[in-house]
Amino acid sequence: xxxxxxxxxxxxxxxxxxxxxxxxxxxxxxxxxxxxxxxxxxxxxxxxxxxxxxxxxxxxxxxxxxxxxxxxxxxxxxxxxxxxxxxxxxxxxxxxxxxxxxxxxxxxxxxxxxxxxxxxxxxxxxxxxxxxxxxxxxxxxxxxxxxxxxxxxxxxxxxxxxxxxxxxxxxxxxxxxxxxxxxxxxxxxxxxxxxxxxxxxxxxxxxxxxxxxxxxxxxxxxxxxxxxxxxxxxxxxxxxxxxxxxxxxxxxxxxxxxxxxxxxxxxxxxxxxxx
Numbered sequence: 352x353x354x355x356x357x358x359x360x361x362x363x364x365x366x367x368x369x370x371x372x373x374x375x376x377x378x379x380x381x382x383x384x385x386x387x388x389x390x391x392x393x394x395x396x397x398x399x400x401x402x403x404x405x406x407x408x409x410x411x412x413x414x415x416x417x418x419x420x421x422x423x424x425x426x427x428x429x430x431x432x433x434x435x436x437x438x439x440x441x442x443x444x445x446x447x448x449x450x451x452x453x454x455x456x457x458x459x460x461x462x463x464x465x466x467x468x469x470x471x472x473x474x475x476x477x478x479x480x481x482x483x484x485x486x487x488x489x490x491x492x493x494x495x496x497x498x499x500x501x502x503x504x505x506x507x508x509x510x511x512x513x514x515x516x517x518x519x520x521x522x523x524x525x526x527x528x529x530x531x532x533x534x535x536x537x538x539x540x541x542x543x544x545x546x547x548x549x550x551x552x553x554x555x556x557x558x559x560x561x562x563x564x565x566x567x568x569x570x571x572x573x574x575x576x577x578x579x580x581x582x583x584x585x586x587x588x589x590x591x592x593x594x595x596x597x598x599x600x601x602x603x604x605x606x607x608x609x610x611x612x613x614x615x616x617x618x619x620x621x622x623x624x625x626x
Contacts, residue, residue, distance in 0.1 A: 387586050395590035405575055405587065408594050421575075426594070429571040432488055433560040436495025440552060444500045445545060448507025449537065458508065465504070473498035474562050481567050491563035498559040499552035506548030510541025546610045553606055557599050 371389050378388040397409045397419070406420035451458050451465075473494060480490035514537055522532045538545075564573025572591060579588035 385585055387589055391586050392589040392593060395586045396594060405578070408590070425570055425572050425575050426598075429560050429564065429573065430598075432491050432563070432571070433495055433556050435488075436492040436559070437499060437553065437556045439492065439496040440500040440556075441503055441549060443496065444503030444548070444552075445507050448504045448545075449511050449533070449541075451504075452508045452511025452541070453537070455512075458512070469501040473559060477563065477566055486567045490567065494563045495556055495559045499555040502548040502551040502555070503545065504548075506544040507541060510544035511537050513544075514540045543614055546613065550603070550606045550610065553602055554599070557595070557602065561595075 375388045375390060378386045395407060397407055397411050406424060408419050408421040408426060410417050410419040451461055476497065477490075477494060480494050484490040484493060518536055518540070522536055527535075560571075561573040561576065564571040565577060568574040572595065576588060576591055579585070579591065
């Protein structure tokens with residue numbers, strides 16, 4: 352197991368190094384102002400090493416925990432809005448999906464409405480959200496929640512509705528209270544699909560975090576990207592994109608780790624059945 356982890360780490364380092372090297376060679380060959388090489392982009396991530404415009408995201412000083420003013424001024428507010436919108440979507444998606452998954456009648460009545468509303472492009476609602484909820488964080492949080500709730504909702508519906516009929520009959524025969532059936536049968540059985548929907552929604556949340564800050568924002572990564580494009584601050588623009596990629600990678604890794612730990616019981620049950 353340790354050897355596999357070491358090999359996985361080495362392969363990741365090699366692939367990242369190869370990608371950066373190819374990026375450097377291609378951009379040096381193209382000599383385009385809009386495609387700067389990583390040797391020009393990476394210094395814009397760190398204070399004291401290069402770059403103009405807004406404060407960098409990282410610091411070269413260990414006393415600052417290697418975090419620059421740009422991280423606290425823009426990244427923290429953006430992530431805080433994203434997390435609140437994502438948590439709201441998880442609560443609404445799991446609760447609503449569970450209720451619809453338990454009732455065939457409710458699913459039939461709500462099928463058209465759910466599919467109609469989720470077909471609305473969330474970016475098109477940004478202006479409407481600002482008019483309805485005003486400026487500030489609320490419209491951004493609600494827009495993120497609206498955009499990312501659908502994978503969670505639909506996966507929860509499918510997971511709860513797909514619970515084995517024999518298990519339902521056993522629970523009914525033993526007269527197990529509905530609350531215990533919900534926490535001990537339906538939600539554990541649907542957890543693989545729920546977690547899969549949550550992982551998909553997390554990627555959407557990062558995208559919507561940027562889109563929600565295009566209008567009516569006073570800080571955030573999305574506003575910073577717009578300003579970099581407006582003022583042709585191309586190295587800072589690419590530095591922001593690199594930093595967003597790192598954040599997305601960290602969130603996806605944390606979600607995968609949590610999913611693996613929560614579903615370990617299912618893997619062990621499958622192994623025992625095979626044995």
